[in-house]
Amino acid sequence: MFNSSDLAGQFDSGQEIYISFQYLTRDIEIDINSLLVKVLSRFDMGYMYDIFESVFRELIQNALKANMKRVWFEKLGLAIENEDDYLKGMARFRNVAYHPELLRENLVSSRYRVVIKMRRTKGGFHVDIINNARIVPGELRRLNNRIHKAFDCFNFTEAYENMYDATEGAGLGIILSVMLLKNSGMDTNGFRISPEDDSVRVSLDVPSEMKSVEITSVIKARIIEEVESLPTIPENIVALRLLCNDPDSTIEMISDRISRDLSVTADVLKLANSAGFITGKRIRKINDAVIIIGMKNLDLILAAAASRRILESRYSRFEQVWEHCSRTAYFARCIALEKGYPKIAEGAFIAGLLHDIGKIVLLSTDASLVDQISRLVKNRRIKTTAILEELSIGISHATIGALIAEKWNFPEELVEAIRHHHSPLNPGIKNRDLVMTVYLANHMCDRESRHADLPFLESEVLEKFGIADREEYEAFCRKLEGTYARQQRFT
Numbered sequence: 174m175f176n177s178s179d180l181a182g183q184f185d186s187g188q189e190i191y192i193s194f195q196y197l198t199r200d201i202e203i204d205i206n207s208l209l210v211k212v213l214s215r216f217d218m219g220y221m222y223d224i225f226e227s228v229f230r231e232l233i234q235n236a237l238k239a240n241m242k243r244v245w246f247e248k249l250g251l252a253i254e255n256e257d258d259y260l261k262g263m264a265r266f267r268n269v270a271y272h273p274e275l276l277r278e279n280l281v282s283s284r285y286r287v288v289i290k291m292r293r294t295k296g297g298f299h300v301d302i303i304n305n306a307r308i309v310p311g312e313l314r315r316l317n318n319r320i321h322k323a324f325d326c327f328n329f330t331e332a333y334e335n336m337y338d339a340t341e342g343a344g345l346g347i348i349l350s351v352m353l354l355k356n357s358g359m360d361t362n363g364f365r366i367s368p369e370d371d372s373v374r375v376s377l378d379v380p381s382e383m384k385s386v387e388i389t390s391v392i393k394a395r396i397i398e399e400v401e402s403l404p405t406i407p408e409n410i411v412a413l414r415l416l417c418n419d420p421d422s423t424i425e426m427i428s429d430r431i432s433r434d435l436s437v438t439a440d441v442l443k444l445a446n447s448a449g450f451i452t453g454k455r456i457r458k459i460n461d462a463v464i465i466i467g468m469k470n471l472d473l474i475l476a477a478a479a480s481r482r483i484l485e486s487r488y489s490r491f492e493q494v495w496e497h498c499s500r501t502a503y504f505a506r507c508i509a510l511e512k513g514y515p516k517i518a519e520g521a522f523i524a525g526l527l528h529d530i531g532k533i534v535l536l537s538t539d540a541s542l543v544d545q546i547s548r549l550v551k552n553r554r555i556k557t558t559a560i561l562e563e564l565s566i567g568i569s570h571a572t573i574g575a576l577i578a579e580k581w582n583f584p585e586e587l588v589e590a591i592r593h594h595h596s597p598l599n600p601g602i603k604n605r606d607l608v609m610t611v612y613l614a615n616h617m618c619d620r621e622s623r624h625a626d627l628p629f630l631e632s633e634v635l636e637k638f639g640i641a642d643r644e645e646y647e648a649f650c651r652k653l654e655g656t657y658a659r660q661q662r663f664t
């Protein structure tokens with residue numbers, strides 16, 4: 174463990190930062206990430222955090238994996254330099270590769286380590302990620318091959334298909350890192366792998382001004398077209414939403430207006446009574462609903478109800494996403510209520526309900542790509558699908574959702590929660606309470622489908638909600654899962 178503030182201080186004074194470890198614990202990972210936040214902030218590059226966090230993780234994993242391989246070969250009594258032995262060892266290494274904990278003891282007592290160095294340069298900063306195992310010629314060939322191909326490939330899925338290598342696992346870490354850096358505007362010289370006598374050094378020269386390359390894909394064009402062709406929110410709902418935002422409106426005026434439209438009445442009552450929106454007794458009259466919900470929340474409910482009607486009638490994949498959204502909505506409201514943000518509880522519910530509307534459109538445009546991406550995210554322990562969507566399609570479901578929300582004139586905080594539900598640390602966020610609540614709720618819902626041993630959760634978010642550690646987080650998840658299941662039985 175190290176202190177990221179001390180290291181950032183060293184970085185500022187022009188010294189080189191030096192971090193060394195043999196086995197990567199969650200704590201070291203958190204420290205590295207918080208150091209990264211600090212270093213990037215020195216260059217006003219906070220917006221690059223998601224990218225660098227992924228790149229660092231992939232490169233560190235890669236270095237660690239090379240060390241694990243050595244430890245593994247030594248354990249089996251095989252010579253890694255010998256081609257026959259190499260094939261023999263690798264055939265059994267694949268199962269171990271994704272479970273570093275199996276080799277933890279061996280790693281810690283070995284001579285192998287991973288070293289990270291970082292220093293300021295004239296135009297930005299320099300990073301070295303080094304592991305002290307000599308690379309075998311075959312490994313180096315494969316590695317260089319991957320890097321070159323990745324720089325040539327147009328998008329991530331294309332690179333992935335070109336480079337699948339059954340012996341080494343997919344070797345995706347390097348490809349992913351190169352693609353992320355390349356699309357962020359880094360040129361080929363900025364990323365180097367240098368084999369040295371007894372080690373391998375991966376170096377990054379990060380310029381302080383990076384300009385991202387816009388990825389244009391056929392699917393992206395189809396998605397944008399689809400969003401543009403979505404119907405607008407019906408006139409009566411627009412008028413009602415204006416009334417909700419007019420300080421001269423009265424509850425009677427609004428209730429009267431809603432009751433004239435049977436389907437809107439049904440929608441409002443249904444949402445107001447849905448699991449966990451407003452607790453207490455069932456609301457049967459629209460007048461009561463408006464009083465209990467309040468005008469600001471009614472505006473949100475109307476937005477949600479209209480979106481649901483449009484999306485449900487248009488997309489066959491609607492249900493698949495909506496189930497997850499209803500659960501996220503419930504969790505978001507509970508988080509806000511129980512963790513100190515009661516004022517945003519209803520807003521969090523609606524934001525949770527709508528956070529993945531972009532995914533509905535994306536799924537309906539290319540379901541097989543979405544499936545491929547979510548498989549990769551799960552297997553590679555990539556933090557979110559949004560990053561891979563950006564790389565392969567050029568737009569993430571979060572951005573698609575925000576485009577739809579803007580088109581439908583959703584309140585600003587709702588647009589922001591949809592846009593950043595996978596990037597809650599983005600420096601430009603104004604309504605961070607709401608964004609973080611939806612982010613956490615979504616993470617809690619995804620928990621079961623992820624690798625259980627590594628919850629990729631931003632530690633800042635846990636801190637914000639006063640969740641001390643993983644046990645407390647798991648317990649909170651189980652509690653909400655239980656109350657949600659009970660709620661569902663009664664609605």
Ligand SMILES: [Fe+2]
Nearest residue numbers: 528529594595
């Ligand atoms: Fe999402």
Ligand SMILES: [Fe+2]
Nearest residue numbers: 497528529615
């Ligand atoms: Fe989600």
